[in-house]
Amino acid sequence: MNWDDARLFLALGRETTLRGAARVLGVDQATVGRRIAAMEKALGTKLFLRASDGYVLTAAGEVAFGAASRMETAALELQSKLEGQDDALSGVVKVTSTDSIAIDVLIPAMATLRERHPTIRVDLEVTTQVLNLSRRQADLAIRNQKPENPDLFVRRLASWPVGLFASEDYLARRGEPVPGTEFAGHDVVGFRPHIEKGGWFTLVDEPSRQGTVAAALNAGLLIRHAVAAGLGLAEMPLVHGIRDGLVRVWPERVRKARYDVWLVMHPDLRNTARVRAVADFFARALKDEG
Known part of the structure; x- marks a missing residue:
């Protein structure tokens, strides 16, 4: 199983439907179904049972899911370490935050950030869910809840009455x-x-x-x-x-x-120039807000 197949397999295992996996991967449903079928044929075993409400991992699929998850962890660790050496002030920075903070603080700050660093693009997602930074669902999180994961870099940006x-x-x-x-x-x-x-x-x-x-x-x-x-x-x-x-x-x-606002990021990304620039910019904007 190569890494591209592992990513697709993990997506279907987590989402349990072709539509959900396709949405996560940015491909069409037919592609997901075709590649899963080809994967099962190459491995000579069934990885999923097709149920009325989605796809369920078989016993062999559970074993494969554990192995694919370890591949993902290793790949993401390698990516984070390599990006941690990136001095280029360009590229995409994925940020997640709450609605109030995003509208009141982050979007106005993004306009000024764009003028200063026009080659940095901020992809901002507003959600009440805490996205998984270890799986690179986001590069930065700015939230009002302190994460429990001790491996993440956490910094309090504001404490509002x-x-x-x-x-x-x-x-x-x-x-x-x-x-x-x-x-x-x-x-x-x-x-x-x-x-x-x-x-x-x-x-x-x-x-x-x-x-x-x-x-x-x-x-x-x-x-x-x-x-x-x-x-x-x-x-x-x-x-x-x-x-x-x-x-x-x-x-x-x-x-x-009090209402505390926390900046959270993967420690390997602290030395990535574009991520650090966005984090510092948003931190100043939140400090000015309070």
């Missing part, structure tokens, strides 16, 4: 909540994963048990827009609430846990 905000329209209709009443008589907007875990959540460390959840959203930018539309009260970093022209409620109170 978090406050409670509402729109002028909402406060005109409903008034301010009374501290200690757990938002009785008020609508609140929350982060959906937090709501799904416990049913209620806190806003600037005040329980929301007596409040009514007006919206449960899975992204910070959606929460900001929901508050601006007058749906209810929500907490967010002060820089976001002020930027959006929202009214800060209980200005004397902030959440105990």
Whole structure:
């Protein structure tokens, strides 16, 4: 099995459908199916069982998947080490981040970066998922969650206080909540994963048990827009609430846990000129934001 076949085999093993594997690899479904069939013929064994809902690895396929994964690890390690010696300020840098940070900070910074380094292209992906830097799904990640992987290079870029905000329209209709009443008589907007875990959540460390959840959203930018539309009260970093022209409620109170922003990259890429340039540029932009 050569490396090109291994990449295709791994993609189908992970995605379980021809369409998913084709999307990841940037080829058509027929190519994936044809090459898998040729691979099985060359190896003299079935690697996948065709089920109604996709492709399932056989016992032989499980063994092959482990071997192909080791090939991938070695290939990516070699690529990272070689790119770590790259002094050229040109090429593609893949970045992943959250929606609010991308729109407020990274895209404006990209315009200035483009003027200074016109041969560097930034491919920016906004997602709530933590992409795998070890598998080179991204070169840089700028997120509000610190990764647990000790092998990654991690640097805190910002630490923003978090406050409670509402729109002028909402406060005109409903008034301010009374501290200690757990938002009785008020609508609140929350982060959906937090709501799904416990049913209620806190806003600037005040329980929301007596409040009514007006919206449960899975992204910070959606929460900001929901508050601006007058749906209810929500907490967010002060820089976001002020930027959006929202009214800060209980200005004397902030959440105990701050909103930290982390830069994450594979350590082998720290010496790659284009990656380092983009990382430094975004780090300065985030520092200016706070």
